Amino acid sequence: MSDPVCSREIALASGNAHKLLEWQELLPGWSVIGLDMGGAPPESGHTFLENALAKARHGATLQATRTWVLGEDSGLLVRALEGAPGVRSARYAGPHASDADNVALLLESLAEERDRRAHFRCEVGLISFTGQELHAIGIMHGRISAARAGESGFGYDPVFIPEGEDRSVAQLGPEWKVANSHRARAATSVLNLLVE
Numbered sequence: 001m002s003d004p005v006c007s008r009e010i011a012l013a014s015g016n017a018h019k020l021l022e023w024q025e026l027l028p029g030w031s032v033i034g035l036d037m038g039g040a041p042p043e044s045g046h047t048f049l050e051n052a053l054a055k056a057r058h059g060a061t062l063q064a065t066r067t068w069v070l071g072e073d074s075g076l077l078v079r080a081l082e083g084a085p086g087v088r089s090a091r092y093a094g095p096h097a098s099d100a101d102n103v104a105l106l107l108e109s110l111a112e113e114r115d116r117r118a119h120f121r122c123e124v125g126l127i128s129f130t131g132q133e134l135h136a137i138g139i140m141h142g143r144i145s146a147a148r149a150g151e152s153g154f155g156y157d158p159v160f161i162p163e164g165e166d167r168s169v170a171q172l173g174p175e176w177k178v179a180n181s182h183r184a185r186a187a188t189s190v191l192n193l194l195v196e
Helices: 017-026 046-064 086-091 099-109 174-180 183-196
Strands: 010-011 031-034 068-078 118-125 133-144 159-164
Touching: 010 017, 017 031, 017 068, 017 174, 017 183, 031 133, 046 068, 046 133, 068 086, 068 183, 118 183, 133 174, 174 183
Parallel strands: 010 031, 010 068
Antiparallel strands: 068 118, 118 133, 133 159
8 A cells, every 4th residue: 555645756766867767657647756876775686676675765765755765676587598687687798888788798698599588577666755665566578689679778678579579679669668568567566556
């Protein structure tokens, strides 16, 4: 059940501008603002939820208003790589890797693999002004393509082909992603939690 003391504002505990734009679209009826996470703890958790809650809890210490704070962690899990890159998705090719670096390493790692099944996982931790915690999850199944395709999105979008589709997320475009991605599915759960 949501916390009636909180306003209809959510502070996103992330410095990622792409994620902020997505969450603003994914949570209609809510004002989603970015939260300056200077000095945030590193993503050192063993699970997406641990990292999401660490961000939310840190963000809650920076917020003085009656808002919810949303921490989110997400990544790509590839079956043939035993779940890698997983929680290290953003740093798969190194601590300062670009999206292009990560995608290149992923394609190289799968060069000889026939099983290219994978899924994106998004886990959310929400903390209210009074300390109430809520959790949500979203998963999108699919496979890794043999090469990059498409210009939309970010991260692994150019090489991830969702289940039931024959084009990458980057080719399917932002409208498709807002309606169908792992983050969109987590957002649906968040909205359901907040109206209970």
